Amino acid sequence: MSKFYARGRLSATAVLTALIASVGLFQSPTASAALPTPVSAATARTYLASLTVKAESRTGYDRDLFPTWITISGACNTREYILKRDGTNVVTNSACTATSGSWYSPYDGATWTAASDLDIDHLVPLAEAWDSGASAWTTAKRQGFANDVTRPQLIAVTDNVNQSKSDQDPAEWMPSRTAYRCTYVRAWVQVKYYYDLSVDSAEKSALTGYLAGC
16 A cells, blocks of 8 residues: 555645655756855854965966866856856756856845846955965966865856955955855855965954854
8 A cells, every 4th residue: 555545545745745746846956046055154263263364465466367267067167057056947058058047146135037147256356366375376276266166166146246346355345235244254264264365454354253243
C-alpha cells in the first residue's frame, strides 16, 4: 500500500506535498539571487583585527592589469555567470547572453528585467585591491581576483549605483539599502582577509563601526 494512503484515502498533507512536488517538476529553476554567503560578523571582526593597517598607494594602477572577463563555465564568461546566478528565471541564448529574467539589486532595492541595466560589481574594487597589496601580485593572481566567483566578491547590481560607488571603500561609500550593509562589510572583510590585503585607518574604523551593529 502506498505510504500516502490512509484507510483508502489520500491525506490532506500528502495531497499538498504531491502538488508542490508536481509544480516543482515543471517550473524553471530559480537562481539563488545572492552572492556566496560571507562569514559571520564575529568571524569578520576576528579577521579585521588581523589585517595590516597601512596607507594606500595607487601608483602604477591600470584596470587592464586585472583581466576581465574570463570563461567560467561552458560558453559563459564571468559577467554572464553572475547574471545567471543572481537573477530569477534567467533565460540565455547559445552564447550564454541573458535574453530575459529578473534581477534584484541588493544595494538599492531596485528590480530590473533587462541585463543591460546591471553591472557586475567587484565588491572590493580592483583599484582598492591594487592600493592595498595587489600591486605586488602576478597578473594571473589579479585575474583570479577579478573573476572570483567563489568568494563573496562579485554581485549583479544597478549599473549607475555601481558607477557611483566606483573604487570607494566603506569609509567613503556604503549601499543605500541599510538592510544590506552588514552583509556588505562581512563580505568586504572576508575578501580582504582571504587575499591578505591591507586596510587604511579610516577604512578599518568604518568597518569596525558597521560590524559592531551586525
